[in-house]
Amino acid sequence: MSDMKVQIGSLVLKNPVMTASGTFGYGTEYMDFFDVSLLGAIVTKTVTLEPRYGNPLPRIAETPSGMLNSIGLANVGIKRFLSEKLPALSTLDTKVIVNVAGHDIDSYAEVCRLASEHPRTDAIELNISCPNVRQGGLAFGTDAVFTAQVVAAARAVTDKPLIVKLTPNVTDIGDVAMAAVNAGADALSLINTLLGMGIDIHSRRPLIARGLAGLSGPAVKPVALGKVYQVAQKTDVPIIGLGGIMCWEDAIEFFLAGACAVQIGTLNFVDPQGALKVISGIDTYAKEHNISSISELTGAMIAPE
Amino acid sequence: MKQYECKLISQQEVSKDIWRMRVYTPQIVEQSSAGQFLHIRVRDSIAPLLRRPFGIHRIHRESGELEILYRVVGEGTNIMKTILPGDTVDILGPLGNGFNLNGNFNTAMIVAGGMGIAPCFYLIDSLLELQKKVILFWGVKTSEEIFIDVEILKVKGLEVHIATEDGSMGHAGFITDPLSNYLNTCLQKDIMQGFACGPNPMLDSLQRITKNSAMDWEVSLEAHMACGVGVCMGCGVSHRDGGFRMVCSDGPVFKLTEVDLHE
Numbered sequence: 272m273s274d275m276k277v278q279i280g281s282l283v284l285k286n287p288v289m290t291a292s293g294t295f296g297y298g299t300e301y302m303d304f305f306d307v308s309l310l311g312a313i314v315t316k317t318v319t320l321e322p323r324y325g326n327p328l329p330r331i332a333e334t335p336s337g338m339l340n341s342i343g344l345a346n347v348g349i350k351r352f353l354s355e356k357l358p359a360l361s362t363l364d365t366k367v368i369v370n371v372a373g374h375d376i377d378s379y380a381e382v383c384r385l386a387s388e389h390p391r392t393d394a395i396e397l398n399i400s401c402p403n404v405r406q407g408g409l410a411f412g413t414d415a416v417f418t419a420q421v422v423a424a425a426r427a428v429t430d431k432p433l434i435v436k437l438t439p440n441v442t443d444i445g446d447v448a449m450a451a452v453n454a455g456a457d458a459l460s461l462i463n464t465l466l467g468m469g470i471d472i473h474s475r476r477p478l479i480a481r482g483l484a485g486l487s488g489p490a491v492k493p494v495a496l497g498k499v500y501q502v503a504q505k506t507d508v509p510i511i512g513l514g515g516i517m518c519w520e521d522a523i524e525f526f527l528a529g530a531c532a533v534q535i536g537t538l539n540f541v542d543p544q545g546a547l548k549v550i551s552g553i554d555t556y557a558k559e560h561n562i563s564s565i566s567e568l569t570g571a572m573i574a575p576e
Numbered sequence: 577m578k579q580y581e582c583k584l585i586s587q588q589e590v591s592k593d594i595w596r597m598r599v600y601t602p603q604i605v606e607q608s609s610a611g612q613f614l615h616i617r618v619r620d621s622i623a624p625l626l627r628r629p630f631g632i633h634r635i636h637r638e639s640g641e642l643e644i645l646y647r648v649v650g651e652g653t654n655i656m657k658t659i660l661p662g663d664t665v666d667i668l669g670p671l672g673n674g675f676n677l678n679g680n681f682n683t684a685m686i687v688a689g690g691m692g693i694a695p696c697f698y699l700i701d702s703l704l705e706l707q708k709k710v711i712l713f714w715g716v717k718t719s720e721e722i723f724i725d726v727e728i729l730k731v732k733g734l735e736v737h738i739a740t741e742d743g744s745m746g747h748a749g750f751i752t753d754p755l756s757n758y759l760n761t762c763l764q765k766d767i768m769q770g771f772a773c774g775p776n777p778m779l780d781s782l783q784r785i786t787k788n789s790a791m792d793w794e795v796s797l798e799a800h801m802a803c804g805v806g807v808c809m810g811c812g813v814s815h816r817d818g819g820f821r822m823v824c825s826d827g828p829v830f831k832l833t834e835v836d837l838h839e
Binding site for chain 2 (some may be wrong): 293296300303328329331332333336338489541542
């Protein structure tokens with residue numbers, strides 16, 4: 272019997288598989304499809320101080336083995352989130368990680384503080400990497416100095432485990448990762464979507480109204496895996512790997528590259544029970560390879576020449 | 577539970593590029609109502625990656641089977657038409673809200689454009705079960721798309737109006753022309769309920785010609801979707817309040833007056 276438990280700072284998960292922000296709603300939408308309590312954790316849709324309708328339409332499009340999205344952080348706002356959405360998760364036997372974003376340092380800190388105060392919040396994931404908003408998002412996540420400032424501001428208002436979600440759209444992800452760690456991040460999650468685009472050659476319009484959008488799905492997996500490996504070479508803080516995971520084999524690759532846990536994103540849309548299949552696949556692999564604790568796999572790739 | 581491996585019973589090309597697929601899925605049949613949709617994974621592969629949404633065309637309660645009517649337009653539907661009897665199909669459903677049939681009306685007016693006819697057959701069956709009178713306005717590009725003998729519909733008691741853009745059957749032009757004439761001369765709008773499904777320009781036109789009508793209209797919308805269950809927030813429709821609603825989870829059926837379909 273292998274131990275599937277993993278530890279991320281003070282946060283202990285019963286297994287290393289969670290659902291990625293923006294692909295699992297507020298945690299209740301998939302209750303008709305499987306027992307959500309079987310997940311290691313759920314990460315909620317990004318919540319901001321004020322409600323947001325999001326970006327103009329169209330805002331999703333399929334691409335080869337991937338999809339583009341530019342939702343623009345559509346969400347109900349922190350007030351309704353705390354009064355309606357979080358309480359609906361009270362009976363779930365899994366961890367709840369609340370993903371938050373702001374448009375400046377003060378709003379990041381305030382939404383982080385409000386989310387942290389709720390007893391159902393087990394950890395915070397700071398979204399400094401959304402490619403689809405004008406203010407906040409990428410502006411913070413692509414700059415080590417801004418990253419340090421916003422992480423420090425969030426750290427100052429929460430004692431709960433603080434996970435910082437990184438963008439791959441940078442020259443050196445290691446620099447931004449170290450800025451987040453030095454400013455107090457307990458863990459890092461990566462990657463958010465890659466900046467991309469698609470164009471309809473008949474109408475000559477971009478597939479996504481806003482033009483640029485975020486690419487996710489299996490097409491981005493090798494990029495994500497490379498980024499996890501790069502960050503793991505720089506820091507010992509726990510890394511949560513995500514980006515195009517479609518099966519348990521993908522998850523094992525992320526562990527070997529340096530992740531201690533993974534998030535399932537686009538796969539939820541394709542197969543709502545996909546995350547559960549990943550969990551059972553990891554379990555079987557661990558048994559077959561006589562691995563006593565799944566955390567043994569973290570960074571266990573044989574080093575390249 | 578809303579995810580099922582369903583056995584395919586039959587596939588048939590009922591008209592050029594229009595296919596009818598029949599699957600055995602008693603649970604979905606049991607739970608569904610007219611206007612709801614299914615989200616289908618056409619094969620276990622990452623190409624194409626996403627599921628494809630289809631309205632439920634008809635249900636057969638006694639056999640636990642349902643039908644999907646679809647036009648082959650791209651990669652997903654080209655694969656879907658090759659699924660063979662006996663194979664299984666991964667289906668999420670029933671999803672979305674469906675039409676409201678509980679209103680105080682005795683006559684239903686249905687406006688269908690192109691493949692918008694697909695969910696209307698389930699709607700017609702449900703309305704006839706409720707003893708409602710049904711008037712169908714069916715618009716297509718050419719008569720080839722009228723995949724059923726219209727006389728059969730008339731025998732069931734339907735009043736049927738057809739329009740073809742090429743003039744090969746019925747009124748030559750858009751279906752909204754004969755509809756508009758009908759509405760102008762019809763006196764009993766207060767006891768009628770309207771339902772519509774079709775391309776956005778048709779629904780936009782419907783909004784204009786029904787602007788001052790006392791009739792209540794429900795429209796079923798189509799959209800590109802990723803999740804189909806309201807989490808990805810991708811399939812929005814503009815709402816009169818200035819924001820968006822999700823076609824998959826707030827719809828696909830909306831009040832005609834609440835959505836903005838003008839492109």
